[in-house]
């Protein structure tokens with residue numbers, strides 16, 4: 001116990017020294033110029049020109065996903081995923097509320113962590129990007145044609161959904177591992193009985209190759225460790241998935257000390273193809289589990305939420321040869337697989353060295369049945385039998401590793417605040433560059449695929465300190481862009497981010513930009529309340545519910561004047577944007593409504609509810625500047641007393657119309 005405390009104190013002391021070091025070196029640099037002469041040129045994208053790469057940067061605790069261009073680091077869009085969004089009305093309008101439904105009810109906010117772009121044959125294919133909700137375990141799928149969240153599936157039997165969401169080589173599965181082990185099924189029990197009673201679920205969620213629709217194929221019920229991060233095998237190791245674990249001590253209190261006792265934790269190697277076969281042959285057990293599956297349809301522009309009732313669970317000891325533990329020093333965090341699929345890098349947060357395992361050696365050890373023991377019936381291999389090499393003392397507090405197209409690996413070091421470049425196979429350190437400050441993840445476009453690019457690296461930092469104009473105690477979050485095309489890395493720029501830049505996925509822009517949707521076709525609009533021409537616009541009363549089938553086109557609403565609404569009514573504005581030209585959204589806001597604004601794309605229908613509280617004549621207007629006569633795009637609703645005899649009527653083309 002004392003030794004561990006001493007290690008922690010030493011790390012903290014080093015952190016203080018390291019950050020002081022950064023500050024002084026930065027000061028020195030700023031005198032001589034922190035950047036080489038042409039750094040500005042390398043990130044400059046002229047007005048009207050396009051960036052070379054997309055970067056999808058997780059918003060961390062904001063629950064969203066931001067789209068940036070590289071190298072300019074310009075922000076294009078924030079895609080709402082796990083949190084309501086005031087810019088797009090996501091989670092506020094009636095169509096998208098079901099997307100945030102869970103077995104716990106409507107959960108309007110989460111913590112998004114790890115985006116991963118879909119792959120075919122181990123290469124990024126640009127169809128979808130997946131991202132995990134960490135807090136209330138969920139996986140989302142975002143279309144890279146519409147740049148909208150199309151699907152969210154809740155992950156039962158999980159907690160702190162951290163080792164997620166990473167895809168297999170052909171996007172057969174998107175995988176989610178639990179960070180916190182829990183009672184499975186959940187039950188009331190003493191926390192002190194954690195050890196051997198709590199379990200960790202590793203979920204394999206299948207992806208339909210046509211529609212992208214997700215379904216939980218099986219959950220592997222593992223010992224009660226913390227499953228921290230994961231990555232798929234690729235190439236020769238395709239069919240396997242690797243998960244880092246910590247807290248193999250199965251401590252339940254003061255983990256900073258009690259989960260740092262073991263000299264080595266494990267990387268769990270899972271042969272998912274073997275388990276898939278077992279399951280396809282009727283293996284596994286169905287257990288009751290409540291979880292929401294939410295799907296958004298581009299045809300109806302509406303999401304539906306379905307509550308699921310059971311999940312297939314697999315006991316790893318019933319599938320011999322499917323799961324092994326690879327000893328890895330010491331509370332490993334990142335679990336990264338190189339482009340060839342041969343090397344599995346485990347970054348031990350408390351280890352002085354980086355451990356790299358060999359897939360070939362692992363296979364040989366398994367064939368030779370050379371085991372060091374077992375944990376809960378799962379064979380443990382010998383460290384010496386599976387290790388490929390060790391990068392000696394590369395830095396302090398290694399977290400994550402990505403790869404380039406030239407056989408190099410890049411690892412972030414949180415405590416010594418740097419990115420270190422090293423060579424796969426020789427394990428020699430080639431270069432190191434400071435980050436400002438305390439870097440977490442890093443991203444190289446394609447860096448988690450068979451075909452990484454080799455031009456840029458983005459470091460995502462946890463602390464900003466003095467990098468920007470101060471904005472009170474809360475500073476902007478920050479990332480940094482490095483040029484990695486030469487032997488030495490070169491810092492090009494700093495850029496602020498929306499929310500915590502937890503992790504990112506990037507790809508060449510050419511993969512996506514030509515497939516980006518421009519409009520939604522009006523004649524394909526199957527929204528239940530769409531009015532696809534002004535002649536379909538109308539107002540219908542059903543008891544105290546009023547449905548307004550409204551259209552919008554430059555620069556008027558139809559209908560624009562509505563009478564006969566009463567205090568206590570529930571008024572649904574179903575608003576269809578009739579435009580079929582690219583880049584002509586309209587918006588709508590109603591005084592006193594909980595929702596302002598709906599931002600409606602050409603051909604799309606969206607709905608908000610308004611519950612008038614007072615008699616009067618109340619205006620609404622277009623909130624998205626759409627033409628020179630945008631300010632004229634407005635209308636009124638007359639609200640009468642409850643029980644009033646004023647009939648429903650409305651104006652179309654300036655003419656009064658009575659309801660049918």
Ligand SMILES: [Cu+2]
Pocket residue numbers: 554555585586587622623624625626627630633
């Ligand atoms: Cu407008």
